[in-house]
Structures are given as C-alpha cells and as structure tokens.
Amino acid sequence: MTDYTHRARKRFGQNFLHDAGVIHRILRAIHARDGEHLVEIGPGQGALTEGLLDSGAWLDVIELDLDLIPLLQQRFGQRPNFRLNQGDALKFDFARLDPAPHGLRVVGNLPYNISTPLIFHLLEHAGQIRDMHFMLQKEVVERLAAQPGGGDWGRLSIMVQYHCQVEHLFNVGPGAFNPAPKVDSAIVRLVPHAQPPHPAKDPRQLERIVRDAFNQRRKTLRNTLKGLLDAEAIEAAGVDGGLRPEQLDLAAFVRLADQLSARQPRDGEQTSDR
CATH class of the missing domain: 3.40.50.150 (Vaccinia Virus protein VP39)
Structure with missing residues (x-):
C-alpha cells in the first residue's frame, strides 16, 4: 500500500x-x-x-x-x-x-x-x-x-x-x-444572504467607512471618520459621533455608508484611502 x-x-x-x-x-x-x-x-x-x-x-x-x-x-x-x-x-x-x-x-x-x-x-x-x-x-x-x-x-x-x-x-x-x-x-x-438585511447603496463605501472607523478603534467616530464625513453628516445618519466604532451595529454603519454615498461623486471621486 x-x-x-x-x-x-x-x-x-x-x-x-x-x-x-x-x-x-x-x-x-x-x-x-x-x-x-x-x-x-x-x-x-x-x-x-x-x-x-x-x-x-x-x-x-x-x-x-x-x-x-x-x-x-x-x-x-x-x-x-x-x-x-x-x-x-x-x-x-x-x-x-x-x-x-x-x-x-x-x-x-x-x-x-x-x-x-x-x-x-x-x-x-x-x-x-x-x-x-x-x-x-x-x-x-x-x-x-x-x-x-x-x-x-x-x-x-x-x-x-x-x-x-x-x-x-x-x-x-x-x-x-x-x-x-x-x-x-x-x-x-x-x-x-439572498438579500443583505441592511443593504447599502454602495458596499464599497461601507468598506471605506468600516476600515477608517476601526483604524483607531479607541477614538470616537467624529475623529476616525473626519476624512470621510463631518459631524453633521454623522448626525444625519442617526449616529452619535461621540461613540466608538465598536458600539455601532451593522445597520448604523450602513447608514453612515449611505451618507458617504450621497456626498461622493460616482466617478473620479477623491478618496482619503491610506
């Protein structure tokens, strides 16, 4: 054998x-x-x-x-x-x-x-x-x-x-x-999922939001997301900018991503990728 x-x-x-x-x-x-x-x-x-x-x-x-x-x-x-x-x-x-x-x-x-x-x-x-x-x-x-x-x-x-x-x-x-x-x-x-429970307008923007939010996870969202969203946009998503990223659920991150989608041009956008 x-x-x-x-x-x-x-x-x-x-x-x-x-x-x-x-x-x-x-x-x-x-x-x-x-x-x-x-x-x-x-x-x-x-x-x-x-x-x-x-x-x-x-x-x-x-x-x-x-x-x-x-x-x-x-x-x-x-x-x-x-x-x-x-x-x-x-x-x-x-x-x-x-x-x-x-x-x-x-x-x-x-x-x-x-x-x-x-x-x-x-x-x-x-x-x-x-x-x-x-x-x-x-x-x-x-x-x-x-x-x-x-x-x-x-x-x-x-x-x-x-x-x-x-x-x-x-x-x-x-x-x-x-x-x-x-x-x-x-x-x-x-x-x-056959359909995401919280579908984002653009999943790529969700990836950007989540990546930036957890780059410095001990900081508040208004600090970690300042390159993507200002305090007004975070508030418009129904999210407290004074929270840390680990305190947000998936639905809240999708709302933030949708705010970013609404504020970004579809093509040739300027990114803050690091």
Missing part, C-alpha cells in the same frame, strides 16, 4: 486533521448530497475529501502544495466526481466553476495565515456560493460571529455579517491535528 506520509510545511501553514471523530462531525455538519457541487480548499492529505466524495457530490479541490498533488491524484484521481485544481485559492477564479443549479458549497481547513484574505476573496463570489464551512483559528471564528459592544467586533465581523449569516458550530482542540497547532480551532458556517 502506498505511504501517503507528507511532512507539513510551515510556509503553507499546514496542520493536517487526523482525528476521526472530528472528521465525522465536520462531515455531518456539511451534510453533502448527491448532485451538489462542492469546492474543498486545501484538502491536504484528504482527511475530509474521501467523505465528501462518498456523498456523491461533485468535488473540486484546490491545493497549492505541489508535493501533495500526486498523493491526491493517486488516492482520488479515479473517482468520477473528483477534479483537482493546483493553485493558490487566494488567486483562484471561482467564477469559472459552474455553480448551477444549487450554488457552490465551499469547505476547507484553512491555513491561519490566509484565512481572512481568503474569506474576503470568497465574498466577492458570494452570489455563486450557497454556503461555506471552514476550520479556522477559534479567535477568528469568535470575531466572525461577534456582536457589537465587545472587543471582537470589528471590520471582519461587520463585512462578513453584511454578506452572510454566521454560525459558530463547535470548537476543535490542537490534538486533532498533526502537527498540533498552538491555538484552538473552530468550525464556522457562513451562509450568504
């Missing part, structure tokens, strides 16, 4: 899942079915891949590590519902995958060093995606699922919750991986 041993590479942030109980619990949460189209990011040694293929779903996998490609091909290449894509998920064009008829279902044990930029990349394709199930650093999942008023509430929470419903499913200890990471992990489910 072929030996599939592969040494995890630090530069790829690899921590391979090996705990059978955790693997089964993740597969149950995903609940893949025949006829669905799944995308697995970073299959590694295939801990989840086999169970996903056994569901009968079509599975595209995206793997960056060239050394893992022959292992995955040898193990799963003869499966009719398997397709291997070698490349960087951060640069992958998900639009080239046919999401019909039910949308893509994206899963992955994501390397901690790329998890946040990869989630933002996937949000650009949210219209094609039915749901996402990710293994992430527990701290990141807590930020994704955070509510206003606490230290975890910030840019990641707001922008992901603008696009998706967030559900923190369960935590996973370091012992489930080889090598064991130094932090706890967690499984999160992200389900893109």
